[in-house]
Amino acid sequence: MVKLRINGVEQSFDGDPDTPLLWFVRDELGLNGTKYGCGVGLCGACTVHLDGVAVRGCLTTVAEAAGKSVTTIEGLSPDGSHxxxxxxxxxxxxxxxxxxxxxxxxxxxxxxxxxxxxxxxxxxxxxxxxxxxxxxxxxxxxxxxxxxxx
Missing domain, CATH: 1.10.150.120 ([2Fe-2S]-binding domain)
Structure with a gap:
């Protein structure tokens, strides 16, 4: 079981730890503001923050995010005031x-x-x-x- 914090909320993932973070965020958590574009990290549509650093969610695995803080567009500023x-x-x-x-x-x-x-x-x-x-x-x-x- 992988534990990580997404938009300030502790989350657990019990699937394949090599699953791209993008799919966990979109498919499991329903946070679909982060987009699937190319799937190979070239377009940036899937960009999220991992401990404050911009990373490609399609290339970053859930295992790589274990114990870290992930911020998606929904968590950047829930009221759009960033x-x-x-x-x-x-x-x-x-x-x-x-x-x-x-x-x-x-x-x-x-x-x-x-x-x-x-x-x-x-x-x-x-x-x-x-x-x-x-x-x-x-x-x-x-x-x-x-x-x-x-």
Whole structure:
């Protein structure tokens, strides 16, 4: 039995410990804000925080998350008041919205590590999170806005 904390709640998983964290979060816990995109860690749609670090839920196993704290988009700020979520709304970032929970989770972890990044650091920090709609300029603007308020 694997024990881990997801969005502040102690959880137990008694399945195959090599199960991707993404499937436990979505299928077992019903937290489907974290999306399945490519399944090989290249698109970032499944990004969650593992002890505050952005990881790909499709590549991280439940065993690797054992004893750790996992935060999904639902747990980032249940009322949507995280500064990144606010910036996303204020700047109307999403087009289709599919990748946005992963984008937001990546941005939130990046800003925890670097609260005032340059545009180049934002581009580097968001690398690996794909937006098929091409909202990259709005994403950079929203991350900048979340970091500076401007």
């Amino acid at each position: 500064r990144v979520q606010i910036a996303w709304r204020e700047l109307n970032v999403p087009q289709c919205g599919f990748c946005q929970s992963g984008q937001i989770m990546q941005a939130a972890a990046m800003l925890e590590a670097n609260p005032n990044p340059t545009d180049q650091e934002i581009l580097e920090g968001m690398q690996g999170n794909v937006c098929r709609c091409g909202c990259y300029q709005r994403i950079v603007s929203a991350v900048r806005h979340a970091s500076t308020g401007a």
